[in-house]
Each structure stands twice: as structure tokens, then as C-alpha cells.
Amino acid sequence: MSSAPVLRVKDLTTRFYTSQGAVTAVDGVSFSVGRGETLGLVGESGSGKSVTAMSIIRLVSPPGRIESGSVELNGTELLSLDEEAMRRHRGTSAGMVFQNPMTALNPVFAVGWQMREALRAHGRDGEDADAIIRKALADVGMPDPLRQAASFPHQMSGGMRQRVVIAMGMLNDPQLLIADEPTTALDVTIQAQVLDLMKKLIHDHGTALLLITHNMGVIAKMCDRVLVMYAGEIVEEAPVEQLFADSRHPYTRGLLRSIPRADQPRGKLLTLPGSPPDMSELPPGCRFRNRCSYAQERCSTHPSLLAVAPGHLARCWVTQDGGRLDAAEGSKRAGAGALAGAGHAG
Ligand SMILES: Nc1ncnc2c1ncn2[C@@H]1O[C@H](COP(=O)(O)OP(=O)(O)O)[C@@H](O)[C@H]1O
Numbered sequence: 001m002s003s004a005p006v007l008r009v010k011d012l013t014t015r016f017y018t019s020q021g022a023v024t025a026v027d028g029v030s031f032s033v034g035r036g037e038t039l040g041l042v043g044e045s046g047s048g049k050s051v052t053a054m055s056i057i058r059l060v061s062p063p064g065r066i067e068s069g070s071v072e073l074n075g076t077e078l079l080s081l082d083e084e085a086m087r088r089h090r091g092t093s094a095g096m097v098f099q100n101p102m103t104a105l106n107p108v109f110a111v112g113w114q115m116r117e118a119l120r121a122h123g124r125d126g127e128d129a130d131a132i133i134r135k136a137l138a139d140v141g142m143p144d145p146l147r148q149a150a151s152f153p154h155q156m157s158g159g160m161r162q163r164v165v166i167a168m169g170m171l172n173d174p175q176l177l178i179a180d181e182p183t184t185a186l187d188v189t190i191q192a193q194v195l196d197l198m199k200k201l202i203h204d205h206g207t208a209l210l211l212i213t214h215n216m217g218v219i220a221k222m223c224d225r226v227l228v229m230y231a232g233e234i235v236e237e238a239p240v241e242q243l244f245a246d247s248r249h250p251y252t253r254g255l256l257r258s259i260p261r262a263d264q265p266r267g268k269l270l271t272l273p274g275s276p277p278d279m280s281e282l283p284p285g286c287r288f289r290n291r292c293s294y295a296q297e298r299c300s301t302h303p304s305l306l307a308v309a310p311g312h313l314a315r316c317w318v319t320q321d322g323g324r325l326d327a328a329e330g331s332k333r334a335g336a337g338a339l340a341g342a343g344h345a346g
């Protein structure tokens, strides 16, 4: 098997042309996903995670536009394919799972019928569709696949519906699955079950996973490597253990501190103080500067994403110079009051 990455994204830039001006939602993003690897993409709401995913599979709709860059899936440049060829790639080379199962499921058809359509759309009419669908539903833990195939989406629980969407995403055995907040809408117990299931499924099939979440707990449970996104840019990239043990970006440190703890009242997630910059009017310099307790003079110049350790990149002047981000010091400087519980990012 080749060791070339399944997905290689280079300098991807996607903008929305709104009445308030051009919003650069994804700004020069580059990364790759290795075969069978689970890469996490984490960041607060509005940081550009979903637009990155939608750009990869070319489902950005007006007023959005992919401005530049390259998206290579298994060596094929997707950004230059015609729409017909692109449609064939969606679902076959790259499966998709989104936050709300009802965006993927049609309420008026039984799920088995919808899966049959998905097979047909990819030229698999000749195969034994019933057997494939039964197996796909059994693989996602459906207790009675025959009965579930005959059910309509509204007859299922949220967790069951999301299992069906995962079964559909995996139906054509893609090399890459893109899952955007796949369990965010589910309650905590079901969320854990669905994540366990995805983990087993992609492991059994050798499928690479690009997993988008705002939840560091989900990252810790699932990922091999992590990208941290802020205001349209990647600000840190590292193997998961390294990110948790020795993060080199103040924003990531803040996200890590915001993981809800067992002793926090339910529903009260800690959030980072301050808010991200207005994407239509980005400040010069580091985009995290107005929230950063380490900010200094040179942070008025925009930092690049550079290696700070093997396999570890950070977009921060301090750590690029070998400076340390002391966890205790950072949280002291952020101020205990500023970390008050509030609504959570999504
Ligand atoms: N349809 C749209 N029209 C205008 N701007 C949009 C649209 N969709 C997304 N954006 C912009 O792109 C940014 C990134 O959005 P998104 O990728 O959905 O964030 P995330 O998934 O990280 O929460 C948003 O902050 C918003 O400014």
C-alpha cells in the first residue's frame, strides 16, 4: 500500500461575499490526512471548520467561493474536476457525516430505500443491495437491520438516525470519511456509543477520518493528530498526545482549559474569555492577540505556521523562539473571573 496521504490540502482559501464585505472563512489552510489516520480539526464556533470540510468536497454554495488552493484526494485534484466527476467522488472516495442526521436523510423515504439509492448513484445496481444494506446496518449496531431498513427516519431515535448516516457514509467503503460534529446533537451517553462505533468501523475498514469538533474530549478519545483552527487559519498542528501534554499555542491552551470537568455543574462549560475577530475585518498581526495573555510588541506582525518540534507546528512568535507557555502562569494571567461559565461553542 502506498504511503502517500489520502488527502492533501494546500493553501485552501474560501471566501463569502456578503453585504458586509468579503469574509475569508478559510485562509490559506494546508494539511494532509494519512491512510487510516484520524485527524481532528478543532476550534470554536465560526473558526472555519465546516467551511473547510465543505470546500474539500466542493459543497460551498454562493455567496461562498473557493478562491484558491489545491485539494488532492488519492492523487486526484478535486478543485479542477467538472461537477459530474466531482459527484462521483462524493460518497465513493470521501464519505460524509454531518451534525444533523436530517440533512443527510430524506424524511419521506424508508432508510433502506435511501441506502439503495446511494448504491445506485454510484453504479452498484448490479450487486445484492439487500445484503449490502443489511450488513451496513448491522455493522453500525442496528439490532434488527431488516426492520430498521423499512423504518422512516422519524421513527428512529437521534442516535439510531446518526448510525444510519454513518452507515451511508461508509456504504461505498471510502478511503476517507469526513465527519463534521457527528455527535454534537446527541446526549453524552449516546455520543460515546456513536464515537466508539465510528472508531471500530474506520479501524476495521482502514478508513481515514477527518473529524471536526469543538470538543477537546472528543479529540482526546478519537484522534491520532490534531489541527487547531482559529479565525480561518490553522494555528497549531501536533500528534494528539503532544497537543495535550505540551501545546505550543496560547489558544490551544485556552481550549484545553475549557474542557468541562466532572466537578462543573452540568451544562456549564467553561469558555475562553473574549471573542474571535470579525472575519470581514481581520486585524493585522496575530489574530489571537486581543485574547492572548502572552501578547507582546512583535505580535502586531502576523506569525506564520512553523515547526516548533518534530511533527509539531505552531503559529506563535513566543513558542517559535523556543519560549515556554507555562500553564499555571497562563491561567493566572487570563484571570479566574474571565473563565466564568457561559454558553458553549458549537
Ligand atoms: N453562508 C455563509 N455566508 C456568509 N458567511 C459565512 C457563511 N457560512 C460561513 N460563513 C462564515 O464562515 C465562518 C466560518 O464558518 P464555519 O466554517 O461554519 O465555522 P465552524 O464550523 O468552525 O463553526 C463564519 O464565521 C462565517 O463568518
Ligand code: SF4
Pocket: 249, 250, 251, 286, 287, 288, 289, 292, 293, 294, 295, 296, 299, 303, 315, 316, 317, 318, 319
Ligand atoms: S503570536 Fe503573540 S498574540 Fe499570537 S498567540 Fe503568540 S504570543 Fe499570543
Ligand SMILES: [Mg+2]
Pocket: 049, 050, 051, 180, 346
Ligand atoms: Mg461547523
